[in-house]
Amino acid sequence: MTPSTLALLSLFVPLGAAVLLGLLGPLRRTGRPAAFVSVAGALVALAGAVAILAGGDAALKPGAHLVWGWLSAGPATAVGIHVDGTSAWMLLVVTLVATCVQIYSLGYLHDEPPAALGRYFTYQSLFLFAMNTLVLAPNLLQAFLGWELVGLVSYLLIGFYFRKPSAAKAAVKAFWVTKFADLGFLIGLVTLYAKTGAFEWTAVTPVAGFVTLMLFFAVMGKSAQFPLHIWLPDAMEGPTPVSALLHAATMVAAGVFLIVRAEPLFAQAPMTREIMAYVGGFTALFAACIAVVQTDIKKVLAYSTCSQLGYMVTALGAGDTFAGYFHLSTHAFFKALLFLGAGSLIHAVHSNELKDMGGLFKKMPFSGAVFIIGAVALAGVPPFAGFFSKDLILEAVEHHHLYVPLAALAIAAFLTAFYMTRTVMMALFGAPSHAAEHAHEPGIDMKLPLGVLALLAIVAGFGGSWLAGLTGHEYAFHFTLVGGAGTAIGLLGIATGFWMFGPAQGGAPIKRGMAPVGVFIRYGLMDRLSTVAYGLMLAVGAIIAWIDRYVIDGVMNWSGWILLVGGRRLRGLQTGNVQDYVYAVALGIVVLGAWGILR
């Protein structure tokens, strides 16, 4: 089969599964059989993606472009698929992580009622379709449709535990914040179409600067860049496998993928790139600082995701698309691994809190080992996956003389290694908590995906040259000063973490001093930031309502009294304040009339 046929298979089989489960209520409510339908769909999609890449990159070099005319009038556009090295690889990453997560969910959500499980897997299949629609998009409009659809499915999946009010609130917040950012995408699209008459990835236009800036605004929402990152930590209220798939590996990376895909547009916009480098660098550092003081294992990983997305955005801002894309791939593997590993720990102790864990390594050597593999990969220890991509990013940023972001990334690298060591030490070693005493390893359905992802977290870094060839770039690992320094900083972070949270439990004064800061960041700063952003609109609405009620009505009454004294007699009608409404009409008419005469 040709790559495009295979890609269509990967796209539509999950959709078929979703539709089947969506329409056949009885099947969906059976729970596990419904889950198998969804998993089978994901496996087919994965097989399709593997087959495309196995076909060799000769077929992928020009890129298979298969489109059907969709809208002929209005903004004419097509839907279809575009299969080249970039989208084929992303398709593999997405379907692979999705398959792992779905299989893992079989074990993780074992205790859910069958109807809820069926609904969960329906959303999972729908998510895979939505994400693939975005990945394979031949133009920006289709990408936008997929973009919105993943947002919607994310809303449904976060709100999966709808009996938990905090999950429901988080779902609404996530949807609303990302949707707010999406208005940038919409305006970018409208501008692009109005100027070029198409929605092409490769458009050449003088307004590229503006369009890319708008697109980047949307990316800031979806890929959780400061200050639009506020939804991501809350989204952790969803089930942990969902966090692994959507909020670590794929959906949040969609923003980065969008920039990779729209490289020709961004290449025309040096200003946007510079802004990206600074926003990304700041996010990487800021989120890493917050991750250090989290006590909830999922929150640590959530802020870590923000931080790593900041790395990718900085790399793209430096103009090195491949570095960003490479880190996206390796991060997808090791962060999904970390989340699923954390899920395994959470599953064992029934708590997200690090203090409820401790000493779990002895009880759960497999889960503990894979979690450590994920952690060292994230910390950038050679030769694990994160080392290569992080090294390349630092090198790229240095190469483009972006020294401020480089410094931010370097400090973030230290903090990353530090907070991961802290998490590993607190969760896996030390004195076991009460809850940890009865912990035991999960079943094979959860171990298998962990094993696969752990393997990838170890070896994926060596695929860099191959991936570069596939996507039309050049890359070979070579030692540089900045890369070596980055690695050294990471190792220093691990050492510091080990000193403070390992058996020595050193640096007690620092910990004591930092404790109130941590409390402030966890409970004060974040809540305040998001409350301000969140409450702002409500406040504006209330003010407008107040103005409407007291000021406009008052002015209406007053001017109405002057203009229509005879209207007083209308008060005898006893129909409430209908006079006011006539006055409103009258005032409007007077204003318009005056405008008409005076202009």
Added chain:
Amino acid sequence: MSPDLQPLLLDALLAGGVLLLLVVDLFLKDTSKAVLADLTALIFVGLFGLSFAVDTSGSAFDGAYVGGEWPLFFKRLFFAIGALTALGSRDFVAERFMRRQGEFYMLLTSCVLGMTLLPGAQNLVLLLVAFELMGLPLSMLAAWAKTEDTKGQDRDAAEGGMKLYVVGAASTGVTFFGLSLVYGMSGHLDLAGLAAAPGSPLLTLGMFLTLAGMSFKIGAVPFHMWVPDTYQASPTPFVAFLSVAPKAAGFAALAAVFVKGFGSAAAVWAPALLAITTLTLVIGNLMAIPQSNVKRLLAFSGVAHIGYMLMALAIGTGEATGVLLFYLAGYAATNIGAFLVVNAVGGRDADVDIGLFNGFSRRSPGLAACLLIFLLSLAGIPFVVGFWAKLYVFIEAWRAGLGWLVFLGALLAVVGLWYYLQIAYAAYIRPPAADREQPVAVDPRTRLAIGVCLVAVIGMGAWPSPFIENALAAAKAFIAH
């Protein structure tokens, strides 16, 4: 029928339908009058089907009325709205106004007759007559609940109808005054003549007064104040009608007088229209946020949508006018569907508090999914029609150099998502009240009507091409004629 009356064929048949309803009503017992709803729906469906079979082009009354694609688009829209309203009203009206069913459908039908006559009118007098034929039955229908129910809702209903009537009368007066100034200064009653009239301050004044008067019908700010009160007090299935049909007719009238009649003087009226557009967008969206009554919330949401449509009108090009038609059709399908679901949930309660939607998805999952899709369409999320409608408007506005308005509109669309999500949040996440756990009762005809709306919303969202093409062709014919 003489060839001269060919363009009015469908309207003449509809007038016959009005009489038929009157006559049949006389022969029915009160208990069996519900069949009138089916008859009304049948008349509309029949005319809708017929509109594809007969040729209604040409002109009548010495060019005062012109047929063709533009009026045909509106006629189809009005027939569809009429049929859906009749289906959705049947059980509600039969239960609450058993003795006055005949008049309800008769007035509904004559109201639609006024609407179908309006878009083809090329003469100001005919335009106004059609406008009033539409407007008077609306006030009566808005007050329909006044006598039957003695539990205190009658006063609200009478008040709602009265507000519509009084404010409507004031603005009709203003429209008449404005158009008489226009006639006095230009010496023409036909739209083509207006286009050629030389500009003068009094003509401008007349133009603006007309704009003000007509803005009332569509509920543009600051002429919107009747909207929430009337929606709240009126029978909900009728609100479904009121929230879409008169708006479409109002836009037809505005387009006729401004885009066409005063098209050459766009520089004069466009700024005023843009000011109204901006106000309508801002006030509509922001006022919807604090509402806890779903009917009032949807009323302000409707005002906000009028703002997006006004945006298209203010641009004034053929493409933008076509986009306006598409928006109207998509908005009609979405809003009727939403109000019919609200009616099913609210039942006999005149005030549909948002709390009544708690646990809706667990009581009636199918119906709740329909509501969610309508809300997503109102919010402008892809794959449903509301998205395309907004996207098209934004693209046209951007092309017309109204970038700031696109920003504002897109920003306010996000605000809109907020209040639509409030309803979805109640329906999907809050648990149902203890005494409201049974499934929501929906009669089969309402079910059918909601189903048709759903198919339209999803169909136009998945495959908008034929609809937007049709709308663009209609607008092209309108501009060219």
